[in-house]
Amino acid sequence: MIEDRITQITIEGFKNLYNHDINPGIIQIGKTNPEFRGDFTVVVFPLLRFSKKSPQITAEELGNYLLSNLTELESFEVIKGFLNLLIKDKYWIDFFMTGVNDIEFGIQKIKDTTPVIVEYSSPNTNKPLHLGHIRNNLLGYSIAEILKANGKNAIKINLINDRGIHICKSMLAWMKWGGGETPVSADMKGDHLVGKYYVLFDQKLKEEITGLVEKGYSKEDASNQAPLMKEAQELLQKWENDDNEVRKIWHLMNGWALEGFDRTYKRLGVDFNKFDYESDLYLLGKKLINEGLNKGVFFKKDDGSVWVDLTGDGLDEKLLLRGDGTSVYITQDIGTAETRYNDHKPAKMIYIVGNEQIYHFDVLKKILKKLGRVWYEIIFHLSYGMVELPQGRMKSREGTVVDADDMMDEMFLTAKKTTEELGKIENFTSGELEELYAIIGLGALKYYILKVDPKKNMLFNPEESIDFNGNTGPFILYTYARIRSIFRKAGQEPEDFLKILDLNKISLLESEKEIIKIIYQYPQVVKNAGESLSPALIANYCYELSKSFNHYYQDTPIFKRVDGDTANFRLILSWFTGRIIKHSAGLLGIQVPERM
RNA sequence: GGUCCCGUAGCUCAGUUGGAUAGAGCAACAGCCUUCUAAGCUGUGGGUCGCGCGUUCGAGUCGCGCCGGGAUCACCA
Structure with a gap:
């Protein structure tokens, strides 16, 4: 990391210029604000008490010291108390070359075998999953993936809450009013069928309580003494006492619920x-x-x-x-x-x-x-x-x-409708289309949920369908599909261009340097996300990278009307970008399409 | 009432360990397809960062006090 070199030489500089040993902790290096020229900025204010000179002079002196001692430095500029450093293109090109050849770029190579347990999902087997559970599942899956990318031995565990009074309520309602109904006879997913009886129990219980209150019971007494409630409690005791009959029904209904969950998990793309x-x-x-x-x-x-x-x-x-x-x-x-x-x-x-x-x-x-x-x-x-x-x-x-299943259905349909409206379904088989709609619909849903800071509450308005434009999952997928499309048009695979890549004559465009600098940040973003257990950092990063590429793509020809070396470089830059998009999306559990 | 979380543009959200004139997207308006995918790109408008005080060279960010919203304090899970 070049930041470490800047820090190190700054310390050296303070020793030589002002004869002070300074602590690396107080050296602040950030990205240079886009409105100024430069790549990194050293904030000199905290250093003034050592230099005992004005911000302007300190920055000038440090800048000159860095210029003669940091070979990667092209030039510097001082604005107020900020020392803006412009790094040589060669540094970025070298980084680019190393990164592009690192097939595991962005992930921690040193592995730690000590397990880190991630418990997530952990459903109750008395009702189907809903959007809240979706957030839980997506967070859990993504956090485990992010930890793995950080070299951790993440173990995903799902704790099934399959016993307790709530389960007994569904069982009781089914025993009383179910008439032997099964998922097959009802043509219903098992978890939904069990949920139906949970709701039914609640309705019947409410009726009982209302009846008791009318007879003069207090609300609390009525709730405690309602016969249905008592029966449910007795059922729970029987269950804990291993009553054969009760256990059989419990087994049966739990089986239905779990089978239903299993289908939802598969579709959502999470595992344990x-x-x-x-x-x-x-x-x-x-x-x-x-x-x-x-x-x-x-x-x-x-x-x-x-x-x-x-x-x-x-x-x-x-x-x-x-x-x-x-x-x-x-x-x-x-x-x-x-x-x-x-x-x-x-x-x-x-x-x-x-x-x-x-x-x-x-x-x-x-x-x-x-x-x-x-x-x-x-x-x-x-x-x-x-x-x-x-x-x-x-x-x-x-x-x-x-409902989680309904939500996914809806996302699928929105993806289908949008794709058809845009007229992009030619040359797809119907099977490919099904797969594409699932990728887009789920991608939109997952990004929508994961881009928000986990600890914050979030709002979902069912009246407004989840967007497919702008800061969204489909935007990211689209960027990836565009990049893949380039290679179909160029007629060869990225590896073929990589073999003949010659960067000696390349001069970087601003937009190209911008993309390389964003890619440069990726390992650090993965690390931060792992430390703060926040997929949102990955999501926002992935969007940023995609946006930057789209901007570039808009007004820069990648391989048409440019000379061979330039085309090779641009193709490989696109490839690298696509790889990071795919990898970071993967950390979110989002798949990317070859075409869309 | 106690404890905890949240409050940034009309809406949904970003904002690194405190740093330069607080950013995206949506919605609105105006442009861009004879060249690699227009699910894209460019531009315009939009802010008392809930309020106040404090710490600091510097506060959306840290501290204290208010205001507003939410969660929780079960023989529920």
């Missing part, structure tokens, strides 16, 4: 290294609760329920086990964390879970700490923001959710 099932792990949590009781860090109330007192940590008392002995959510999370730690000894356990559960993870870590699990510190909750609709957040039970 491992599936954990809450039903397998929740008992471990109970064991740890006992350990805590024995150690005296938890306590039991008269009704038999188990609690932990976190008031000393600024939180509240938290329930760990119900009075009837059944587990709650956090019970199994304690067991799961312990198992994962023991099984993998990971450097980090990243949980991709919505920001509504910040408190939950706070509690989890504090509990593990109380149990003496010092590794609680490796738990990192990536709390992403909600996807909101114009009328507020999505609510499954109120039917204000955007």
Whole structure:
């Protein structure tokens, strides 16, 4: 990195010019603002206390020192307290040549085999996935890919929340009113069928509660004593007691839900290294609760329920086990964390879970700490923001959710409609078109979601379809397709041009240097994205690069009407750009088309 | 009420560890296909970075206090 050289020689310069040893930390090197001439800018203000001279003079003196000691430096210019450095084209051309020959450009070559666990998706098996889950899945998948590009051993785990009172509700409704309906008989995806009964349960329960309230019960009593609620709770106890009949139905309905999820995952293009099932792990949590009781860090109330007192940590008392002995959510999370730690000894356990559960993870870590699990510190909750609709957040039970499968259908149709309107379907087979629509539709959706900073809430308006122009996924795909098209027209593959590439006579256009400089940043962007676990950085970068290329392409002939060496260079520059677009899109889980 | 997150153009979002006159896209308007894909490119208009005080040579960025919005504090997950 040339920045490191600038830093190093600046330190040297301060020693020679002013006889001061300065700390590399205070040397600020940034990109030069586009309105000025230069590639990098050294901000001299923080250095004045060492030079004891005015900003102008200090910058001049440092500039001259750099000019005679940094061979890559072409010239410099001082404006106010800013020392703008212009780097020689040769440096950029050399970088270009090295990068283009590095087939793994941008990714970390030093591999770290210590596992980093990324838990994401983690659906409940009582209802289908919605747009919020899509955000979760895309973030999880992308973050794992970004970590891999940073040389980490990312392990993707999906924890299936397949037990609990919510599952029992769907089961109960199906047992009572299902009439033996199956996904086949109903011609419905399994997860949607199970979800249908979850909603039905809720409706019937509400009716019961209303009835009870009319009879004079308080709202709270009515909710607690509604027969359906009691039945669901009994079902949960039977389940925990391994009741054969209950387990059979549970197995059946979970199977439907999981089969449905599987199809959604495949279509969305996400995958996992491992599936954990809450039903397998929740008992471990109970064991740890006992350990805590024995150690005296938890306590039991008269009704038999188990609690932990976190008031000393600024939180509240938290329930760990119900009075009837059944587990709650956090019970199994304690067991799961312990198992994962023991099984993998990971450097980090990243949980991709919505920001509504910040408190939950706070509690989890504090509990593990109380149990003496010092590794609680490796738990990192990536709390992403909600996807909101114009009328507020999505609510499954109120039917204000955007279903994941519907969403993908819609994106596919929009892609189809747009492509047809633009008249770009000639020379495609119908199979190729299907594939193209899927790539474009999903690309638009994924980019739309991932370009937003994960921790921020985001708005989705179903009335306005996701855009295909401007700062969008299709824009990026289009740029890639354009580049591929160039090679079809040029008649040879990039490697053929690379073989005969001669850069000796090339002088860079501003727009070419601009693209090379953006490519130059790529490894650092990948690194930043890995450190901050933010696919948004990759998305914004990919857009920036695409935009820059489109600008270039608009008024620069790539291989027509230019001499051979220039054409070779421009072709290879286009190829390199395309490679970075494809790679960065890949980190987002976005595929690119050969044509569109 | 306690804790946490957010507030940047009409809308959706960027804005590196504090640096130069705060950027994109959409929407609006005006242009550009006889040359490699116009899902593109160029231009115009649009801002009290919620408000105030402070730290600093310098604050959208850091600190404190307000205002507004959201999340959470369940024998829900």
